[in-house]
Amino acid sequence: MRNRNKSKVKKFTNKMQAKLLLVFSVLIISMMGLIFRLIQLNHEDGERFEKKVLSQQTYTSTTIPYKRGSILDRNGTVLAVSEKVYNVILDVKHLLGDKEYILPTKKALLSSYEITEEAMSDIINNKAESRYTILLKGISYEDMLKFKALQEKDSNIQGVWFEEDYVRKYPYNSLASVVLGFTSNGNVGNWGIEQYYNNELNGTNGVEYGYIDTELKLEKTVKSATNGNTLVSTIDANVQGIVQKHINNFIEEFDAVDMGVIVMNPNNGEVYAMATKNEYDLNNPADLTSFYSEADIKAMNDKERVDALSKIWKNYTISHNYEPGSTFKPFTIAAGLEEAVIHSTDTFNCDGIEIVNGVKIKCNKKPPGHGVITLTEALMFSCNDALMEIGKKEGSKLLYDYETRFGLGKKTGIDLPGEESGLLKKAKETTPVDLAVISFGQTNTVTMVQMAAGFSSLVNGGYYYEPHLVKQVLNDSGAVVSNKEPVLVRNSVSEETSKFLRQALFETVDAGTAKTAKVSGYKIGGKTGTAQKQPREDKRYIVSFIGVVPTDKPEAVIYVVIDDPQKGPQTAAAATAVASKILSEILPFLGIYPTEEIDTSGNVVVPVMPTGKLNTEEKAENSETEKANTEDENADAENQEDKVNQTDNENQQANQNQAGNDEQPNSTENGETEKTDDDESANDEFNMDALPFEDEEEAPPTGD
Structure with a gap:
């Protein structure tokens, strides 16, 4: 009996070991080939496949705007600042996802903001697939809360959300306008410090992205924005204001083609004040009404308007x-x-x-x-x-x-x-x-x-x-990044x-x-x-x-x-x-x-x-004695006129000589340029x- 059982036991021979090793080798090689192919596909076509997969899901991505750095005077007074505002965004596709949403949402928007019913209807009819339509820009925090209070009362108010943004403000309007400059859309500095230090003042936008599942839950990832740096200027707001006041007073009483004043520290080059006749409203830099009449403005074509603005903005x-x-x-x-x-x-x-x-x-x-x-x-x-x-x-x-x-x-x-x-x-x-x-x-x-x-x-x-x-x-936290020595x-x-x-x-x-x-x-x-x-x-x-x-x-x-x-x-x-x-x-x-x-x-x-x-x-x-005793304040300036007159006289003489005329107007016999008595009087x-x-x-x- 014992011998019979022993005869049924099979040995794991070398041949069997070789076959098993071969099978494992084939599997390992196949897996390595598959991995290699996946890596290759990901490198060559990964972005295409990723977009194809994402297109079959609901994906959202929102830019988080950076805050442009402020500009301060030498004592910390804020001369330019970016204030947080909110843009009203409408997700039209979500709004139309349920008929119960449309009427209460429209009613809430119309009662909260200056939006017409015609504009709302136009957006709904023409942008049915849109997930991002800007209804309003730059509303205040209080105006945002007003709408959110209505949302909390009625769950059918859907498809509206708020996007953070910033708007540039100048608390003192025209103060130091030719020094500060202003910004246009996209945080682009124009003239002044705003332009010269544009890259220093600007930061980097952040992003919030993720996927919306079937239950409308957002699985999101946030990359925060990096705010711009703040600049401490050499300007003293008090001194600048006094300088501008006296320029305005002089212009109001006596007028002038232009006028400028600089006050500076001679021991380090710091400018305390820099002002001109044309100080404009930084919060509305394209406004010409302070410089031209309404009739003149209406008569301007586009080029004339641009030229007028450039003249005002120029320092x-x-x-x-x-x-x-x-x-x-x-x-x-x-x-x-x-x-x-x-x-x-x-x-x-x-x-x-x-x-x-x-x-x-x-x-x-x-x-x-x-x-x-x-x-x-x-x-x-x-x-x-x-x-x-x-x-x-x-x-x-x-x-x-x-x-x-x-x-x-x-x-x-x-x-x-x-x-x-x-x-x-x-x-x-x-x-x-x-x-x-x-x-x-x-x-x-x-x-x-x-x-x-x-x-x-x-x-x-x-x-x-x-x-x-x-x-x-x-920097944004108030720490010193650098000192301008x-x-x-x-x-x-x-x-x-x-x-x-x-x-x-x-x-x-x-x-x-x-x-x-x-x-x-x-x-x-x-x-x-x-x-x-x-x-x-x-x-x-x-x-x-x-x-x-x-x-x-x-x-x-x-x-x-x-x-x-x-x-x-x-x-x-x-x-x-x-x-x-x-x-x-x-x-x-x-x-x-x-x-x-x-x-x-x-x-x-x-x-x-x-x-x-x-x-x-x-x-x-007599008039001759009066001339000898009267102080002539502008005489040194007229000397250049004498020089120009001398050159003109020489040119006239050359032309007259060619014509056979030997007269020399306004000149003495020895060629000295002289003024007439009438001119001097x-x-x-x-x-x-x-x-x-x-x-x-x-x-x-x-x-x-």
Whole structure:
């Protein structure tokens, strides 16, 4: 029995082991091949198969918008912010899924929002398969809650949901509009900081996606949005508001083609305020009603409307090129002192006129001129004669090199779009006549920001800083991402030259041409300017004042430019009056307090704006004597007109010679260009208009 059982037991032979191994090998190879094929299909056609599968399911994906970063002033005041709003979204397909939903949902929408029944019917009839139709944009949180309260009361209100979004708001409307700029759809910055720092302010959208099952339950995944960074600007909202107020006051009373004011820190390039005539509503930047009549707006075609808006949005302080006039004189003097072609103890003999290559170029004080004056007095009384002598000693190459050292003729690099570079005449192209008028601020063109930055380097010890409007970048949580440190570009002059200029500029305000820039209790230095615009024969002017306070330790620079005042005098006295009024209000906000004795004598310290003609008594028995004693504030600007007239006369002479005519109109026998008596009398009368002084004795020797 035992032997019989043993005979039935089969052995697992080597042959059987080999067959089993073969079977396993085939299975493993097949599985590996299948895996390889799946990987291949996923790599080559995975996206196509995935879309095919998803198309058979209900899939939802919603963008989660990022919040654009805010813009703050230097003290944390919000100048631009993105506020959360809600878009009303209608899922038409879900609404039509049950007839019981349609009527109560329509009724709730019509009672909650400004939606017409016709619009609702149109959407339902034409977008039956739509899962995402925007009914309204930008509703408030309160308006959203109003509708949700109705949803809670009636379960048949279906197919409506709310999408988060953001809208850009400017709490102070037009404050710093040319600095801030604005945004258009899609968080695209236009002009100003909004454009220059667009990428810094913008973040990255998030997304919410998932599948809706047969029970209308959403299995979702959320990838959060990354909000943009916040910018802390160098602007002081209080100072900016005061500057804009005084610009508006001047424009309202006197009007001007344009006007700009810059207030900045000369020790680091930070801009406290930057304003122009055209400050517009940032919350409605395309609104022209503040600048044009309704009739004018209706008459505009699309191109004219775009041109009008571009003119309003453009920042005059960085985008307009002009001849600076006598505010350039400190730069000429600084170049001469640095290269030792002149010295602080030098004197100059002004006889009221200089003849350069046959062209008569007048001083602002007519013959017999200022007489023998010091270098400080040359600046105090804005003596063209002395400046032309200095310019001649320097030569065109040296003066050109220093112009570029002061940042003229090229962009400053300020963090704003639309900056112009101005235009300097190359040294090799400069004639002796060009050099003479360039020395006191004509022919070459500049921008306001160039002049403010260059002047700051003249008075701060010779350090040229890049002007800038953003000082710090914060993330969404308020942590510091980066600090915008001051950029020291170069040294422009020595401390010795800077010290001399500060004192000379102080004396210019204290007893020279800029007396009406005084503010009681403060040591203010500065220089006036009057530059004649093209075409010269129109006798229209850009008047200006550039100043520093306090002169012994500069903390603020102010630059006021008035482009062609339409009423009252076209003299720099208007600019000094505006500057004085602004400084008297803003200095405490900047933490700059009086260091001198306050004037309590009852004298007018801050001048009033000119309001009418100045009554003057006769000072001479005939017109020639009157001309010799009357101060001509615009004379330095007219010198360029003389130069142009000389060129025109030469061209006329050449043409007449070709025709056989030897007459030389408006020229003397020796070729010197001269004005007629009528021209000078008219100019004298013009300059007597509405000077901001109580009597003639208070007026400085010149208005420039």
